[in-house]
Amino acid sequence: MNWILSCLPLLGLIAMGMSLTHLVPIAISAALHDGVTWAFAISLALNFGTGLGAWLATRRYQREIGIREGILLVVAVWTGGSLFATVPFLLTIKGITFTDAFFEAVSGLTATGATVLSGLDDLPPSINVWRGQLQWIGGMGVIVLAVAVLPLLGVGGRQLFKAEIPGPMKNDHLTPRITETAKGLWFVYLMLTAACCLSYRGAGMNWIDALVHSFTTMGLGGFSSHDASFRYFDSPLIESVAIVFMLLAGISFATHFVALRHLTARAYLVDVEVRYFVMTAGLSVLGIASYLWLSNDYPDFVTALRLAAFNVISVGTTTGYSTADYSLWPVFAPLWLLFLGTFLSCSGSTGGGIKMVRAVVLFKQVYREFNRLSHPQAVTPLKVAEQAIPNQIIFAVLAFFFTWTATMVTMTLVLALSGLDAMTAFSAVVASLNNIGPGLNEVGPASNYAGLTDFQTWVCALAMLMGRLELFTFLIIFTAAFWRK
Numbered sequence: 001m002n003w004i005l006s007c008l009p010l011l012g013l014i015a016m017g018m019s020l021t022h023l024v025p026i027a028i029s030a031a032l033h034d035g036v037t038w039a040f041a042i043s044l045a046l047n048f049g050t051g052l053g054a055w056l057a058t059r060r061y062q063r064e065i066g067i068r069e070g071i072l073l074v075v076a077v078w079t080g081g082s083l084f085a086t087v088p089f090l091l092t093i094k095g096i097t098f099t100d101a102f103f104e105a106v107s108g109l110t111a112t113g114a115t116v117l118s119g120l121d122d123l124p125p126s127i128n129v130w131r132g133q134l135q136w137i138g139g140m141g142v143i144v145l146a147v148a149v150l151p152l153l154g155v156g157g158r159q160l161f162k163a164e165i166p167g168p169m170k171n172d173h174l175t176p177r178i179t180e181t182a183k184g185l186w187f188v189y190l191m192l193t194a195a196c197c198l199s200y201r202g203a204g205m206n207w208i209d210a211l212v213h214s215f216t217t218m219g220l221g222g223f224s225s226h227d228a229s230f231r232y233f234d235s236p237l238i239e240s241v242a243i244v245f246m247l248l249a250g251i252s253f254a255t256h257f258v259a260l261r262h263l264t265a266r267a268y269l270v271d272v273e274v275r276y277f278v279m280t281a282g283l284s285v286l287g288i289a290s291y292l293w294l295s296n297d298y299p300d301f302v303t304a305l306r307l308a309a310f311n312v313i314s315v316g317t318t319t320g321y322s323t324a325d326y327s328l329w330p331v332f333a334p335l336w337l338l339f340l341g342t343f344l345s346c347s348g349s350t351g352g353g354i355k356m357v358r359a360v361v362l363f364k365q366v367y368r369e370f371n372r373l374s375h376p377q378a379v380t381p382l383k384v385a386e387q388a389i390p391n392q393i394i395f396a397v398l399a400f401f402f403t404w405t406a407t408m409v410t411m412t413l414v415l416a417l418s419g420l421d422a423m424t425a426f427s428a429v430v431a432s433l434n435n436i437g438p439g440l441n442e443v444g445p446a447s448n449y450a451g452l453t454d455f456q457t458w459v460c461a462l463a464m465l466m467g468r469l470e471l472f473t474f475l476i477i478f479t480a481a482f483w484r485k
Contacts, residue, residue, distance in 0.1 A: 008058035015051025029126035039091035108134030110468035113222030113320035113437030116450040128225040132215035139219025139350035196245040222320025250317040252348030272385040316340035318352040320437025327444035341436040352435025432463035
């Protein structure tokens with residue numbers, strides 16, 4: 001019991017820290033007089049007061065956290081953070097239910113981008129900023145921000161960092177101290193976000209749209225301040241800015257950090273995951289553009305290329321913006337977009353899915369098995385970037401992929417059993433579990449998730465949380481071994 005109680009003071013401190021994120025929408029609301037400043041003030045007070053109460057009541061149990069505490073704290077922060085993030089929605093959006101408000105908050109904090117809201121153009125600007133800011137915070141990971149300050153509070157953060165950051169970054173310490181690593185990653189994140197915001201403004205967006213979309217572009221979340229998403233702007237220049245920064249956000253921030261630290265592009269050239277990422281994205285854009293043009297969906301190749309480039313990069317990086325209702329394209333195209341969104345993003349990026357490096361390991365393991373069947377006595381190590389991958393990592397990737405597949409199939413069957421048609425059920429799960437956002441059919445880019453029942457909405461919200469925490473971090477708390485001494 002004491003190890004559980006030791007999480008509460010840290011959880012309280014994080015809640016107090018997260019409450020300060022309300023200051024941005026409060027300032028915007030007050031400056032624009034949009035009439036909802038009070039709602040954010042109430043939410044801030046509730047968030048801060050709950051965190052302060054938890055810390056005061058349990059601070060005597062505070063100690064250096066272990067692996068179990070770190071995992072439990074990560075899950076608690078994401079679920080609890082989503083719960084508190086519902087308050088501004090409940091107070092300001094007329095007729096919204098708790099289920100829908102929670103879904104919107106989870107979609108924001110997990111940087112998924114699925115929405116149940118319509119009439120976004122008419123929402124108070126500060127609410128759209130709040131939605132975008134949730135994705136920005138969730139994109140890099142609120143835990144990474146927390147570990148940058150936890151040592152100042154007398155507690156360590158290495159276990160938290162390992163539980164939150166996916167893929168190879170778990171053991172790739174970019175600086176000697178974990179806090180310096182977190183600060184370095186956030187510095188890069190801030191700089192790229194600022195550059196994105198200024199670029200959007202220079203391309204023609206107003207300041208509010210530029211701020212919202214810079215948050216959701218760098219977080220690869222896809223929330224927009226307009227129902228029509230990027231179709232609202234109908235600007236090749238704005239779309240080009242989005243493509244550049246979605247690609248940058250889809251690359252590991254560890255790679256950005258190293259490149260910035262040494263002021264060289266060599267970091268990108270030697271990162272094998274970046275090479276696969278760029279190659280796969282580029283070939284997909286050209287392939288889909290050619291397919292649409294040859295299918296006579298668009299009169300010329302330039303139009304097909306423009307639409308394919310934006311929507312392929314958007315869905316592939318799990319952002320979820322749209323400039324066309326791609327669910328109406330010939331069926332291969334939207335299915336390829338969803339498939340791309342399951343693996344394109346690099347580990348250590350703000351994207352979802354199984355990550356490119358795991359896909360590379362899976363592909364190479366299949367090839368190795370083919371080779372072993374042909375040459376049973378041959379010793380063929382699996383190599384990525386000329387480095388042999390230990391079997392324990394290969395086994396972990398295989399276990400992850402099995403769990404991911406089993407989860408996707410199970411949730412699809414559950415949604416189908418609840419009454420959704422097969423394509424809607426499948427695409428909703430794929431889009432939620434991989435934090436893509438829009439799916440196909442009833443949850444396609446021209447629609448949203450508002451038509452789902454409460455049960456279906458909760459299933460999708462659960463899928464988003466599980467996907468953001470890369471399954472194992474979430475599922476392990478339901479095992480008996482996790483709770484045994």
